[in-house]
Amino acid sequence: MNKNNIFAALALSVALFLPFVVDASYLNMAILILMAAQVGVSWNIVGGYAGQVSLGHAAFYGLGAYTSTLLLIKFGVNPWLGVLAGGALAALLSLGFGWSCFRLKGHYFAMATIAVAELVQIFFTEWEYGGAAVGLYVPMANQGWLWMNFATKLPYYWLALGLLTLTLLANWWIEHSYLGYYFRAIKDEPDAARSVGVNIARYKQIALSVSAFFTALGGSLYTQKELYIDPNSVLSTALSIKMALVSILGGVGTLFGPLVGAIVLTSIEEFTRIFFGGTGRGTDVIIYASLIIVIAVFYPAGIMGWIRSFKARRAARQDGARQLAAHAASAEAPVQAPAKEMV
């Protein structure tokens, strides 16, 4: 836990100083990293801690984005309220999502979540009032913090950082409360969890609803930053997969795993775009895919898991060396008999 605190303090201080030392294009990349990390952390609640791998989270992201945008455009509702409304609506609709998908387990659950998210995307593509396939523009009429609308990037950086911090704090609280224990129990051994009184249907749903809420907040922030959304940008299956991938690459079920995953994935995405430009379209996807294969084969516990196993190996080596030294010291006084045993 202590090391986690140090990592958090370090990451936060870097994040606080970063905007003053990088130029606009890198600042934009930093915002993308923070936003990817935030949805990864949100996904991690149900996909990582509770072990229910959802590949339909774009549905919640899109619901958040569309709710705050439609409320703003059609009713003039302040985006700060719209963001909360989007989160609440996503959490509410996650009940239907869970009701239909949690009947299935493992791979079948994942497949069902894809199907539900596709349905949501098709609905928004056909829905005239919601902009259909053309999408929605956020007007730039009212600017400033009150309307969460800015001509420069920097305020979005602070917004993204604030939202990520909030999401991480929520995750930290869950991890250390009884919910964290229940989620991990459900992931490890659902039958044993039931035998000690865990209503697994209820707690899977709680994990999903909390996760949906925070994912939707991320979607609303996206719409305020990009000022344009369409079904493809906020509801696509590729987006759902990216949310899962950020967590899986970094380390599922760990607090900072998604942050690490987001830094790696977003950097790959952006740098391949910079290096290859238009001719290299799809390069990032090739690298993504290669990464998935490498993780699946060599490091199923992700980067955080790899660091952890590295540390464990080193500790074991040191432990072994200590024992060996102690053994040698005790063997020195009498004859050499124990030393022979060792060989």
Add this chain to the structure above:
Amino acid sequence: MKLLEVKDVTKRFGGLTANQDVSFSVDSGQVVGLIGPNGAGKTTMFNCVAGFFAPTLGSIVLGGRNIAGLPPEACAKAGVARTFQIARTFTSMTACENVMTAAMLLKHNVGKARHAAMQCLTFANLARFADKPAGSMTISEQRRLAVARALAIEPRILLMDEVMAGLNPSEVREAVEIVLKIKDKGIACLIVEHVLEGIMPIADKIVVLDRGVKIAEGTPAQVSNDPVVITAYLGD
């Protein structure tokens, strides 16, 4: 005083009858062994009591309340704890966290759960493993951990599914000691067991199933001299 009363329980899976009109009872603080040859329906019976199966017919009454057909989590709240044939410990957690998860049934408070969990671990001689990942413990340690976890919900009756299978003689002795300690705490035990040397000396009562029906019930001495039981185990 009757704590658990299983009355005329029948469990069918489609056309297959796993249990037919089985009745027996467990008194408070009693150790009851549920034995029988392979395929006798012991584990099915056990799962009915623990809530993992709903009986097709019949009632299961715990302290005056019919729990037949309740889901496992409701049975746990009613006071039925269980272990599994394979330990099913939560492998991403430490031993202490395993037991804490169960202790949270009583109160959703992490600090209190930790305190209660340490007591259960001490009870099962596992206190020194508290911070060890459950997945790295030996089979016999994991079995004891599963018992400690089950005890953390402060049950009125503990159901144990083949706790002694696959253990070496000294580990069987350890398991027997723990069962006796649980009995001393006043918690009733219903034990499904294949290792008869382990269960016979400690059981107050033995219930014998064969092909889904109860063929004998009585003290270990009565049962082991019963010609029907001997035939069921050894054949004609």
